[in-house]
Amino acid sequence: MSMRERFEGIPMFRGLPPQQMEELGKIVITQSFKRGESIFLEGEEAHGFYVVSSGRVKVFKISFEGKEQILHILGPGEPFAEVPVFAGNNFPANAEALEQSSALYFSREKFFSLIEKVPQLAMNMLAILSVRLHQFTVLIEDLALKEVPGRLAAYLLYLNEKQESPEQVTLDITKTQLASLLGTIPETLSRMLARMTSEGIISSQGTSGVRLVSIDMLGKLASGEVRLSKR
Amino acid sequence: MSMRERFEGIPMFRGLPPQQMEELGKIVITQSFKRGESIFLEGEEAHGFYVVSSGRVKVFKISFEGKEQILHILGPGEPFAEVPVFAGNNFPANAEALEQSSALYFSREKFFSLIEKVPQLAMNMLAILSVRLHQFTVLIEDLALKEVPGRLAAYLLYLNEKQESPEQVTLDITKTQLASLLGTIPETLSRMLARMTSEGIISSQGTSGVRLVSIDMLGKLASGEVRLSKR
DNA sequence: CGTCGACTTGAGTTAACTCAAATCATGTGG
DNA sequence: CCACATGATTTGAGTTAACTCAAGTCGACG
Numbered sequence: 001m002s003m004r005e006r007f008e009g010i011p012m013f014r015g016l017p018p019q020q021m022e023e024l025g026k027i028v029i030t031q032s033f034k035r036g037e038s039i040f041l042e043g044e045e046a047h048g049f050y051v052v053s054s055g056r057v058k059v060f061k062i063s064f065e066g067k068e069q070i071l072h073i074l075g076p077g078e079p080f081a082e083v084p085v086f087a088g089n090n091f092p093a094n095a096e097a098l099e100q101s102s103a104l105y106f107s108r109e110k111f112f113s114l115i116e117k118v119p120q121l122a123m124n125m126l127a128i129l130s131v132r133l134h135q136f137t138v139l140i141e142d143l144a145l146k147e148v149p150g151r152l153a154a155y156l157l158y159l160n161e162k163q164e165s166p167e168q169v170t171l172d173i174t175k176t177q178l179a180s181l182l183g184t185i186p187e188t189l190s191r192m193l194a195r196m197t198s199e200g201i202i203s204s205q206g207t208s209g210v211r212l213v214s215i216d217m218l219g220k221l222a223s224g225e226v227r228l229s230k231r
Numbered sequence: 232m233s234m235r236e237r238f239e240g241i242p243m244f245r246g247l248p249p250q251q252m253e254e255l256g257k258i259v260i261t262q263s264f265k266r267g268e269s270i271f272l273e274g275e276e277a278h279g280f281y282v283v284s285s286g287r288v289k290v291f292k293i294s295f296e297g298k299e300q301i302l303h304i305l306g307p308g309e310p311f312a313e314v315p316v317f318a319g320n321n322f323p324a325n326a327e328a329l330e331q332s333s334a335l336y337f338s339r340e341k342f343f344s345l346i347e348k349v350p351q352l353a354m355n356m357l358a359i360l361s362v363r364l365h366q367f368t369v370l371i372e373d374l375a376l377k378e379v380p381g382r383l384a385a386y387l388l389y390l391n392e393k394q395e396s397p398e399q400v401t402l403d404i405t406k407t408q409l410a411s412l413l414g415t416i417p418e419t420l421s422r423m424l425a426r427m428t429s430e431g432i433i434s435s436q437g438t439s440g441v442r443l444v445s446i447d448m449l450g451k452l453a454s455g456e457v458r459l460s461k462r
Numbered sequence: 463c464g465t466c467g468a469c470t471t472g473a474g475t476t477a478a479c480t481c482a483a484a485t486c487a488t489g490t491g492g
Numbered sequence: 493c494c495a496c497a498t499g500a501t502t503t504g505a506g507t508t509a510a511c512t513c514a515a516g517t518c519g520a521c522g
Contacts, residue, residue, distance in 0.1 A: 061368065061371065061372040061375070061376060062376075063372075063376035063377070063455055064454055064455030064456055065455060067375075067376055069371060069372065069375035069376055071368060071371065082361070083361045083364045083365055083368075084361075085361070086354075086357045086358045086360075086361035087358050087361035087362045087364075087365060088361075088362075088365060092364075092365050092368045092369075093368055115354075116350075119347075119350050119353065122350065122353040122354065122357060123317075123346075123353065125357060126317040126353060126356060126357060126360065127317045127318050129317075129357065129360040129361065129364060130313070130314045130315075130316070130317035130318035130319075130360065131318045131319075132364055133314045133323075133360060133363055133364060133367065134314055134318060134319060134323050136364065136367040136368070136371065137292065137302060137314075137323045137324055137367070138323075139371055140292065140300060140302065140367065140370055140371060140374065141292040141294075141300065143371065143374040143375050143414075144292070144300035144374050144414045145292060145293075145294035145298055145300055146294070147477070147478090148477080148478075174499095174500065174501090175500075175501065176499090176500065176501080183374075183375045184478075184479090185478085185479070185480090186500075186501065186502090187478090187479080187480085187501090187502080187503085188477090188478060188479075189501095190501060190502055190503080191478095191502085191503085194502085194503090207486095207487075223295055224294055224295030224296060225295055230476095378509070378510090379509080379510075405467095405468065405469090406468075406469065407467090407468065407469080415510075415511090416510085416511070416512090417468080417469065417470090418469090418470080418471085418510090418511080418512085419509090419510060419511075420469095421469060421470055421471080422470085422471085422510095425470085425471090438518095438519080461508095
């Protein structure tokens with residue numbers, strides 16, 4: 001695969017002049033990870049950032065008792081660990097490969113010198129960090145102000161937007177991972193899906209398929225306008 | 232006050248060449264707000280960002296039922312609402328003056344043209360957004376993985392670092408605001424302070440003073456290593 | 463000195479958790 | 493292609509941290 005092909009698929013680098021693509025190719029290192037393999041741990045010293053090349057990666061926090069909260073799940077083309085490039089010197093969270101994955105690694109030093117030649121890169125990075133901040137405000141809002149059914153409803157609607165088939169979504173991660181992403185535990189998630197099914201809001205389609213029977217009710221759940229009835 | 236004096240106190244602009252300070256002065260607008268006055272609402276169209284000049288400002292989310300979660304409390308020199316400058320077109324949260332305050336307003340358009348002349352501004356902004364992202368990961372971790380006593384302990388230790396007097400802090404916001412910042416309600420905060428006092432971990436010093444009797448125990452509470460005993 | 467918001471305390475409720483025990487799904491070695 | 497091992501998921505029973513609602517009390521400002 002040519003440099004151009006490798007970097008065109010990465011939003012952060014899209015549209016850079018070919019010569020800069022070549023420069024990028026000189027500073028990049030490719031790393032592979034097996035399923036479940038740790039990429040970095042919170043607190044470790046960071047010297048650069050990554051872009052997922054293939055597979056999927058989760059970035060997460062973990063509590064003293066071992067409960068985890070997923071911050072992001074990243075797929076091909078998405079960068080992660082950009083924060084310690086510009087502030088602090090340590091990874092603020094953990095990262096692990098969810099499946100066999102490969103990632104491009106850019107050292108901070110080399111990336112900085114590239115930014116000087118291509119100021120547009122700094123603007124691209126500003127946009128990326130801003131999107132992340134926005135995503136985090138939504139996660140904070142969910143955790144602090146919504147109940148689990150509301151977060152679940154919001155996630156189902158998000159999948160419905162992202163995926164093609166109308167009113168029919170496929171869970172792209174295990175329910176255990178989804179529970180961690182929504183700030184709850186698998187048992188609770190299972191019960192909420194059961195309640196939403198018995199209320200006629202959703203219905204199960206095979207192992208990981210969910211049909212959104214009432215988009216309207218999901219919207220009201222997600223906004224907090226209504227709640228799921230008891231038991 | 233000269234332009235230079237006005238901008239030297241703002242970390243984001245510190246060290247800019249005098250000529251750029253003059254440029255800044257040309258694009259800035261000063262706004263004042265009374266205590267409790269709204270600065271912007273979530274979802275409104277955004278055309279620029281602010282820097283607190285005097286007073287204090289809270290940035291917060293609010294639920295359908297009216298419960299609020301404070302995202303930041305900002306003082307002089309700190310920018311806010313930078314996100315919609317680089318991603319999205321709308322404010323992702325609400326902002327309100329906690330006391331009589333004034334803020335400098337920079338329109339996106341004019342700020343962009345300034346960045347082109349002063350690339351260092353983009354790097355400063357990257358550092359600011361990165362710090363914010365880091366703060367948000369901590370807040371997410373607190374909300375998802377810690378109990379209220381742990382969050383409170385962490386906040387007291389944070390104040391202890393920030394303020395000068397050793398093992399003695401002054402709450403700089405009302406307990407109602409603190410509850411909202413910690414993701415809880417005033418009643419719960421009041422009970423937790425009472426429990427920490429009866430456990431001999433802290434003691435009350437007047438209305439808003441708190442003496443940190445056992446820094447060690449606060450640290451263990453904040454990390455989740457120990458819990459507050461019942462009732 | 464009165465008023466309004468801030469703070470505290472009591473009593474009861476509840477959403478979500480923990481712990482335990484099946485059951486199901488997936489993939490691997492034989 | 494089958495049997496089992498391992499992790500994912502579900503369901504039941506009980507517990508709990510934190511919430512809601514209610515009722516004062518406190519305190520700063522006009």
